Amino acid sequence: MARKIDILTLFPEMFQVFNHSIIGKAREKGIVEINAVNIRDYTKNKHKKVDDYPYGGGAGMVMSAQPIVDCVKAVKQNNRGKVIFLGPRGKTFNQDMAKEFAEENELIFICGHYEGIDERTYKYIDMEISLGDFVLTGGEMACIPIIDSICRIIPGVLSSSESYTEESFYNGLLEYPQYTRPEYFEDIKVPEILTSGHHENIRKWRRLQSLLITKRRRPDLFNKFELSDEDKKLLRNIKITMK
Incomplete structure (x- = not known):
């Protein structure tokens, strides 16, 4: 059975990178299934807006709870995995976490944007992780290397387990x-x-x-x-x- 990863994002086209190289071959072989789901498809706003101004004022916009939550609920119908949010409050991702996630059959990632997500969304999030103590333009930029590091240690993705057990950090x-x-x-x-x-x-x-x-x-x-x-x-x- 293929390991299933769903990515909830505003920019699904960014994940076409997984159509290539080692991960692309693993997808072709049915070892891993990666789906990018557009959060914007689940907004109830007629203009397809997914963000709004923050209560209390401040710079930037905040992603609204409704489209994210409805997207999570829809994806959960076919994926019962942990819901992981890529955000700055989370524990810093490392190789040990990659090994833990690689043992999961199903995972769901949420990519944040703008100034963050409505706090009420966290009710549907199991875990928050960060790539490091620096700022990116969006969760997609963190999600790509994290998923790559997880997938490459799933059995069968690389030609030999020696390919990753001898690498840095493993x-x-x-x-x-x-x-x-x-x-x-x-x-x-x-x-x-x-x-x-x-x-x-x-x-x-x-x-x-x-x-x-x-x-x-x-x-x-x-x-x-x-x-x-x-x-x-x-x-x-x-x-x-x-x-």
């Missing part, structure tokens, strides 16, 4: 350096260990590089990461070598 570390042909480029040679054919030594080298890169570039991640006995040994050995 296991709490940044990814090790990658090289491809030619062996020499601008007088820089690929590290000799990678051409040795010794798979265990390569694995240990890559693990050590992930540890060192994370410690240097993202000490916040490194300090939270629980080192294994092997990790500690690899780091001890590199200190001994450097002395």
Whole structure:
């Protein structure tokens, strides 16, 4: 059964990006179903308005509750998944959340716009998430990378689970350096260990590089990461070598 994701948005055309590349192929294979639903189709306003001025005054417009709520109710008839709003009050999205969402069979995302949504809409929202502490022009811009990160770890979307389990953040570390042909480029040679054919030594080298890169570039991640006995040994050995 395909994993189903419905996106409630004012700009469904923005999600045509999912017709291409890896996610597009997954849709063709029936692994994941992604539907963009136009909130504007559910407004009762004869001019198709979905926003209005905020009570109490202030700059900008606020998305009205009625079209969003009616859209959620309509989508819920065929999708019983959690309703997730992309908004600034939410918990910051990360790889752990992506893994959790990838286990869900159905999900519903709401993309906000303007100065936000009418507070009464939250009655129909299960969870709010944010892409980070910065401002975007709309929830669509946050929704695209979030859905992409979820879909790519759904079984069958990538050719091998190794494609994502070795990537940055999946296991709490940044990814090790990658090289491809030619062996020499601008007088820089690929590290000799990678051409040795010794798979265990390569694995240990890559693990050590992930540890060192994370410690240097993202000490916040490194300090939270629980080192294994092997990790500690690899780091001890590199200190001994450097002395």
